[in-house]
Amino acid sequence: DEDSVINDISQRRYNPLTDSWVLVSPHRAKRPWQGQQEVPDKSTRPPYDAKCYLCPRNTRAEGAKNDDYKSTYVFMNDFAALKEEQPAYTPPTNRSPQESHLFQLEPVTGKCYVICFSPRHDLTLAQMPPKDIEPVIRTWQTIYKEAVSLANIAHCQIFENKGAMMGCSNPHPHGQVWMSSLVPEEPAKERAALYKYYNEHGTHMLEDYAAIESKKKQRVVFENDAFIAVVPFWAVWPYEVLVLPRRRVARISDLTPDEVSAFAQIISQVTVRYDNLFSCSFPYSMGIHQACTDASMDDNCDHLHMHFYPPLLRSATVRKFLVGFELMAMPQRDITAEIAAGTLRTLSAVHYLDE
Amino acid sequence: DEDSVINDISQRRYNPLTDSWVLVSPHRAKRPWQGQQEVPDKSTRPPYDAKCYLCPRNTRAEGAKNDDYKSTYVFMNDFAALKEEQPAYTPPTNRSPQESHLFQLEPVTGKCYVICFSPRHDLTLAQMPPKDIEPVIRTWQTIYKEAVSLANIAHCQIFENKGAMMGCSNPHPHGQVWMSSLVPEEPAKERAALYKYYNEHGTHMLEDYAAIESKKKQRVVFENDAFIAVVPFWAVWPYEVLVLPRRRVARISDLTPDEVSAFAQIISQVTVRYDNLFSCSFPYSMGIHQACTDASMDDNCDHLHMHFYPPLLRSATVRKFLVGFELMAMPQRDITAEIAAGTLRTLSAVHYLDE
Ligand SMILES: O=P(O)(O)O[C@H]1O[C@H](CO)[C@@H](O)[C@H](O)[C@H]1O
Ligand SMILES: O=P(O)(O)O[C@H]1O[C@H](CO)[C@@H](O)[C@H](O)[C@H]1O
Numbered sequence: 001d002e003d004s005v006i007n008d009i010s011q012r013r014y015n016p017l018t019d020s021w022v023l024v025s026p027h028r029a030k031r032p033w034q035g036q037q038e039v040p041d042k043s044t045r046p047p048y049d050a051k052c053y054l055c056p057r058n059t060r061a062e063g064a065k066n067d068d069y070k071s072t073y074v075f076m077n078d079f080a081a082l083k084e085e086q087p088a089y090t091p092p093t094n095r096s097p098q099e100s101h102l103f104q105l106e107p108v109t110g111k112c113y114v115i116c117f118s119p120r121h122d123l124t125l126a127q128m129p130p131k132d133i134e135p136v137i138r139t140w141q142t143i144y145k146e147a148v149s150l151a152n153i154a155h156c157q158i159f160e161n162k163g164a165m166m167g168c169s170n171p172h173p174h175g176q177v178w179m180s181s182l183v184p185e186e187p188a189k190e191r192a193a194l195y196k197y198y199n200e201h202g203t204h205m206l207e208d209y210a211a212i213e214s215k216k217k218q219r220v221v222f223e224n225d226a227f228i229a230v231v232p233f234w235a236v237w238p239y240e241v242l243v244l245p246r247r248r249v250a251r252i253s254d255l256t257p258d259e260v261s262a263f264a265q266i267i268s269q270v271t272v273r274y275d276n277l278f279s280c281s282f283p284y285s286m287g288i289h290q291a292c293t294d295a296s297m298d299d300n301c302d303h304l305h306m307h308f309y310p311p312l313l314r315s316a317t318v319r320k321f322l323v324g325f326e327l328m329a330m331p332q333r334d335i336t337a338e339i340a341a342g343t344l345r346t347l348s349a350v351h352y353l354d355e
Numbered sequence: 356d357e358d359s360v361i362n363d364i365s366q367r368r369y370n371p372l373t374d375s376w377v378l379v380s381p382h383r384a385k386r387p388w389q390g391q392q393e394v395p396d397k398s399t400r401p402p403y404d405a406k407c408y409l410c411p412r413n414t415r416a417e418g419a420k421n422d423d424y425k426s427t428y429v430f431m432n433d434f435a436a437l438k439e440e441q442p443a444y445t446p447p448t449n450r451s452p453q454e455s456h457l458f459q460l461e462p463v464t465g466k467c468y469v470i471c472f473s474p475r476h477d478l479t480l481a482q483m484p485p486k487d488i489e490p491v492i493r494t495w496q497t498i499y500k501e502a503v504s505l506a507n508i509a510h511c512q513i514f515e516n517k518g519a520m521m522g523c524s525n526p527h528p529h530g531q532v533w534m535s536s537l538v539p540e541e542p543a544k545e546r547a548a549l550y551k552y553y554n555e556h557g558t559h560m561l562e563d564y565a566a567i568e569s570k571k572k573q574r575v576v577f578e579n580d581a582f583i584a585v586v587p588f589w590a591v592w593p594y595e596v597l598v599l600p601r602r603r604v605a606r607i608s609d610l611t612p613d614e615v616s617a618f619a620q621i622i623s624q625v626t627v628r629y630d631n632l633f634s635c636s637f638p639y640s641m642g643i644h645q646a647c648t649d650a651s652m653d654d655n656c657d658h659l660h661m662h663f664y665p666p667l668l669r670s671a672t673v674r675k676f677l678v679g680f681e682l683m684a685m686p687q688r689d690i691t692a693e694i695a696a697g698t699l700r701t702l703s704a705v706h707y708l709d710e
Contacts, residue, residue, distance in 0.1 A: 006460070009441045012537065014459035020540055023436065023463060031434035032416055035524030061387055079386035081378065081680070081687055086364045098556055098563045103588055104369035105361070108378060159679035167676025169390030176679065182367065184684035185375055201453055208453045233458055287683030309682055321522025324514035324531065325436070327664055328642030329539035332436055 015234035040316030041281035054172035082110025126271035133264035154294035163283025226262035231341035244305035284310035370589035395635035395671030409527035437465025481626035488619035509649035518638025581617035586696035599660040639665035
């Protein structure tokens with residue numbers, strides 16, 4: 001049948017959200033791995049670590065002291081990539097058209113926050129009950145609303161790097177927000193695709209996509225009344241997951257309290273299954289895409305969603321490298337989205353450490 | 356002056372080759388690193404390893420036996436992502452326009468080679484004299500010409516993943532070639548930009564760029580009569596390098612014998628400096644972009660060049676992670692291209708192990 005051929009041939013699949021393609025070569029999954037072995041995070045951490053710069057009451061690298069916080073805790077990033085104020089920049093003058101095109105530089109301002117998800121040093125989103133994830137979502141709502149209120153902020157990027165493998169330098173559960181005076185390219189590409197789709201089809205891309213996947217089932221990881229989590233048809237990362245509300249909610253602050261609970265539940269369901277997949281604290285980068293915060297941009301086609309990009313491929317120690325061919329030509333994956341989704345879907349919804 | 360402001364403000368820079376932007380936040384370089392420590396490759400390897408599947412005379416994972424080769428050695432990848440023949444795929448019918456747009460899948464065929472750069476297990480390009488790099492370039496020329504001769508091959512991607520950190524599973528010096536029936540997106544984007552630039556300016560982008568950088572000098576790493584190596588103004592990876600011939604050569608097979616020698620010299624100069632930077636075998640992904648091999652595509656604006664994308668940032672153990680913000684929003688770097696180039700330029704041209 002169709003599915004067996006799909007698992008047997010090299011193919012490219014189209015990502016309608018970013019208007020790009022991924023190469024899928026399922027038979028590559030059979031090749032033996034003799035390369036780098038990762039160090040899985042199976043550590044048991046104490047609930048409080050006196051040397052952690054994110055734990056309550058501790059002093060951070062630059063000297064500020066954390067509050068004795070009990071739920072989520074937000075502070076300005078001490079090493080912010082983007083700042084509200086900076087020296088003025090005068091662009092060079094008298095350049096040829098060629099030079100002007102080849103050497104383009106523009107100042108960027110912004111604001112960067114760190115959000116501790118919990119005072120507990122030993123937890124992660126996967127180990128927090130959904131009711132404790134709700135305050136995290138409400139904090140994202142508050143910060144998003146602040147971004148909207150700021151005149152020079154066009155975009156608000158909420159994300160989490162989890163695990164040393166994904167560049168996280170502290171295991172205390174936390175995420176970040178980078179607000180910027182410009183709209184970065186990845187959300188700009190998605191926005192353009194959402195608007196183009198609507199103009200061509202008269203329906204909304206991610207509403208259509210959620211409805212079709214919910215009916216097809218083979219790429220669904222988990223769904224509830226308000227949200228659906230799938231391994232997207234066009235996934236690049238081995239166990240990539242896309243979480244989205246079934247109805248077109250433009251921004252996180254538009255979620256109703258019931259939808260906040262449903263969002264917390266599905267984040268929990270996805271992250272628990274991730275940890276259960278290889279019995280380790282599963283590394284990933286996670287990010288939320290939604291309407292821009294530039295008041296001059298309408299929100300007629302925006303649809304809030306969350307991407308999980310996890311690097312592990314075969315076990316807690318074997319990852320997928322997106323390197324030479326991927327960087328120079330196009331992304332390539334070894335297992336199909338359907339196989340990855342089936343694996344995640346059938347995993348236990350109870351965290352392996354709680355069993 | 357202008358340069359000191361540039362080293363002090365957050366800025367975005369435009370990549371005219373791919374029509375994209377990178378965020379540069381130079382003050383981020385000051386932040387302490389408490390995250391993952393990499394394991395530097397300082398191993399001394401034997402010239403021949405009986406367990407290596409790339410050494411002369413050894414048997415590979417799938418049972419084939421390597422020749423007793425003395426220079427470069429080419430064989431078909433035993434776990435090729437792309438194959439010349441595969442089962443036929445019949446696309447689904449009777450789908451709605453929405454479904455047709457959201458679930459696009461196309462078969463891809465191709466041919467994948469592994470190229471051993473040397474019979475010596477203990478060498479890398481950085482440790483091979485330029486005259487031994489020349490046969491590698493000539494092998495790339497031969498393979499490129501084969502790709503041109505094959506009716507179903509539209510693109511020929513030459514690349515090398517060096518080091519465990521970049522997904523390389525065997526330290527024996529080797530690269531790969533993935534030929535494909537389609538033109539991948541990264542070269543397609545570059546091609547479009549090269550053509551657009553020519554139509555707008557009446558001059559060739561990379562000829563202009565090489566000439567301007569050669570005059571400005573601050574981003575030059577090394578140059579000879581035929582080639583120039585720069586940290587491009589729009590570099591993403593900390594010590595990214597772009598190597599290109601000054602004259603517009605469309606494809607590797609168009610290089611004259613003198614240009615092959617100059618190319619070998621500059622590859623040697625770049626890779627030696629890389630190893631000298633942190634006194635380790637410097638990891639990177641390298642790839643060559645040039646004219647496509649699809650006979651129906653003209654070559655009026657193509658300009659052969661080579662990208663080096665190395666992950667290390669501060670030392671042999673501290674790398675730059677392109678993760679959360681980079682994946683969800685846009686690439687971000689911590690040191691300016693000018694500082695990176697200045698560092699590489701002033702390093703010794705003699706390999707640290709030979710001193
Ligand atoms: O073909 P190799 O060297 O086994 O594999 C390496 O390079 C490939 C092409 O960039 C990547 O897809 C793999 O993830 C990487 O491990
Ligand atoms: O801000 P952090 O957690 O120190 O840093 C991490 O996330 C950033 C945003 O994705 C990246 O630029 C860094 O390379 C990574 O190490």
